[in-house]
Structure formats: structure tokens, C-alpha cells
Amino acid sequence: MKNVHGNTLDHLGEAIVAGRYGESAPMPPEPKLCEELGVSRTVIREAVKSLVAKGLVSTGPKVGTRVLPPADWNWFDPDVILWQARSGLTPEFLRDLLDLRRVMEPAAVRMAAERATPRDIEQIEAAYQGMRRAIEEGGDYVTYDLRFHQGLLAACHNRMVVQMSKALSALLRTSFEISTSRKGGPRDSLPLHRAVLDAIIARNPGKAEKAILVLIDGANKDIEHVLSTRRKLPRLNRPASPLKAA
Structure with missing residues (x-):
């Protein structure tokens, strides 16, 4: 059974792979994600770090968290494959x-x-x-x-x-x-x-x-x-x- 971090990562990863956040567009800000998922900023930040490691998003000052094109995703990551399969x-x-x-x-x-x-x-x-x-x-x-x-x-x-x-x-x-x-x-x-x-x-x-x-x-x-x-x-x-x- 997954913990809060794992469930949050799954939710965001599936949303990205399913196209619910536009390519190269900024993801919702942290406060909105916290409210939507009912988790703390720390959990959101840890999930985003994992998404960066998997090649799904990039982060930077003043630009926030942006979804990267599928060509940049790590297609050998089992989570990425699972999210694609589910969507x-x-x-x-x-x-x-x-x-x-x-x-x-x-x-x-x-x-x-x-x-x-x-x-x-x-x-x-x-x-x-x-x-x-x-x-x-x-x-x-x-x-x-x-x-x-x-x-x-x-x-x-x-x-x-x-x-x-x-x-x-x-x-x-x-x-x-x-x-x-x-x-x-x-x-x-x-x-x-x-x-x-x-x-x-x-x-x-x-x-x-x-x-x-x-x-x-x-x-x-x-x-x-x-x-x-x-x-x-x-x-x-x-x-x-x-x-x-x-």
C-alpha cells in the first residue's frame, strides 16, 4: 500500500501523462495542488522532485513547474510506463x-x-x-x-x-x-x-x-x-x- 507521497506522485504523474496539464504549460501552483489533493506543501515538493527525476517536468525560478514533452520522459521508468498504461x-x-x-x-x-x-x-x-x-x-x-x-x-x-x-x-x-x-x-x-x-x-x-x-x-x-x-x-x-x- 502506497503512502501519501506515493499516492500524490501517482495522481500528478497520471495527470501529466493523460494530458490534463498542457505540454510546456505551468502546472497549478503549490497552494492549489495542496488544496486539491489535501496534502502539505512538503508532500507536493517531494512529488515534484520525483517527477523531475523521471523527466516529466522541469522547475525554475519565476517559471514554476512546467510539463516537458513526452520525448524527454524516462520511458524505462516503471512508473511512467504504468501511468501511460492506465491512461x-x-x-x-x-x-x-x-x-x-x-x-x-x-x-x-x-x-x-x-x-x-x-x-x-x-x-x-x-x-x-x-x-x-x-x-x-x-x-x-x-x-x-x-x-x-x-x-x-x-x-x-x-x-x-x-x-x-x-x-x-x-x-x-x-x-x-x-x-x-x-x-x-x-x-x-x-x-x-x-x-x-x-x-x-x-x-x-x-x-x-x-x-x-x-x-x-x-x-x-x-x-x-x-x-x-x-x-x-x-x-x-x-x-x-x-x-x-x-
């Missing part, structure tokens, strides 16, 4: 993440095939079995799918990749929800996930990379189809829809 994923944001995933995940999976520990493989296997049970018995497929891919990225044992994986979580969750909503999507993708895991167990980087690319390309097609038909994207501030028993 709605735009097609541009999703496509940026699609490009990032296609660059990063195959390379990470190659490393995972070389570096994964028995514990890593055990956790990825457990996530895979959770996906399988959700298909056969009904349940939360998306959460286990997300654990599977997070397990792959963790198994490469590279701290930079692990940090970047936090930025990918919004894309992965969106992608999995879209694919899950397609008839037969989870059942079709299960053997593709198995192929990735088997290649890692076999310590075969090339095969693991090819297998993950098949998964990524299929997921990208699902997302592009949704974007082209202008269907609503999933809202990530709600629980994923569970599968019904087969």
Missing part, C-alpha cells in the same frame, strides 16, 4: 514497444539458453504449466504467460535487460490479452512457448531465438490487426479476463 496505450506507444521487444527479446533468449540456471528453468516451466492448466481447466492464462516471458528475460542474467523488461511489461500484457481474445489463440501458442523452453533446456541459442521470433511475429500481427480495425485496446488497470475451461 490508455496509444498506437504510437505500442509500436515503439513492439520494436523494442523484437530487438531485445530474441537476444535475451539467446543469452538465456547459455546462462539459465536450473532454478530459472524450473520457474519458466512452472509458468508454462500454469498456461497449460488455464487452457485445459480455465483460469488466468495472461498472468502465467507474463511470468513465462519475464522468466526468459530474467534467465539471461543481465541487469540492464531486467530493467528494460519492466518497460516491456505493458506491451506483453496488452499483447497477451489481445492474443487470448482470439479464438484458439492460447491453444495455438502453447506449443510455440514449449519450443522456446525446450531450446533453452537443450542449451541451443539459435533454436531458442528462432522459436521466440515465431511467437513475437504472431503477437505483432494480432496487435496490428487490432490497431488497423480501430478496436479498443485492453485497459491494463483491470484484471485480465480468465479463460473458460476447454
Whole structure:
């Protein structure tokens, strides 16, 4: 549970990302924010410091606190990603993440095939079995799918990749929800996930990379189809829809 600072930061961060404060425009003065949020000036100032650190605002004498353009925001900050996800994923944001995933995940999976520990493989296997049970018995497929891919990225044992994986979580969750909503999507993708895991167990980087690319390309097609038909994207501030028993 977040404290007053965390809740204030979330409120202001979401407001900025959602466009409720205009780009390059000054934010409301401290007294107004204190009254609106029911917090002290100290809390507002600490929240603003955090927003400055995340690249969302700048401060200065006589100009106050101003919202910076999105190009200046720290898109690898998990809070910024979360705020964007809550306010709605735009097609541009999703496509940026699609490009990032296609660059990063195959390379990470190659490393995972070389570096994964028995514990890593055990956790990825457990996530895979959770996906399988959700298909056969009904349940939360998306959460286990997300654990599977997070397990792959963790198994490469590279701290930079692990940090970047936090930025990918919004894309992965969106992608999995879209694919899950397609008839037969989870059942079709299960053997593709198995192929990735088997290649890692076999310590075969090339095969693991090819297998993950098949998964990524299929997921990208699902997302592009949704974007082209202008269907609503999933809202990530709600629980994923569970599968019904087969």
C-alpha cells in the first residue's frame, strides 16, 4: 500500500501523462495542488522532485513547474510506463514497444539458453504449466504467460535487460490479452512457448531465438490487426479476463 507521497506522485504523474496539464504549460501552483489533493506543501515538493527525476517536468525560478514533452520522459521508468498504461496505450506507444521487444527479446533468449540456471528453468516451466492448466481447466492464462516471458528475460542474467523488461511489461500484457481474445489463440501458442523452453533446456541459442521470433511475429500481427480495425485496446488497470475451461 502506497503512502501519501506515493499516492500524490501517482495522481500528478497520471495527470501529466493523460494530458490534463498542457505540454510546456505551468502546472497549478503549490497552494492549489495542496488544496486539491489535501496534502502539505512538503508532500507536493517531494512529488515534484520525483517527477523531475523521471523527466516529466522541469522547475525554475519565476517559471514554476512546467510539463516537458513526452520525448524527454524516462520511458524505462516503471512508473511512467504504468501511468501511460492506465491512461490508455496509444498506437504510437505500442509500436515503439513492439520494436523494442523484437530487438531485445530474441537476444535475451539467446543469452538465456547459455546462462539459465536450473532454478530459472524450473520457474519458466512452472509458468508454462500454469498456461497449460488455464487452457485445459480455465483460469488466468495472461498472468502465467507474463511470468513465462519475464522468466526468459530474467534467465539471461543481465541487469540492464531486467530493467528494460519492466518497460516491456505493458506491451506483453496488452499483447497477451489481445492474443487470448482470439479464438484458439492460447491453444495455438502453447506449443510455440514449449519450443522456446525446450531450446533453452537443450542449451541451443539459435533454436531458442528462432522459436521466440515465431511467437513475437504472431503477437505483432494480432496487435496490428487490432490497431488497423480501430478496436479498443485492453485497459491494463483491470484484471485480465480468465479463460473458460476447454
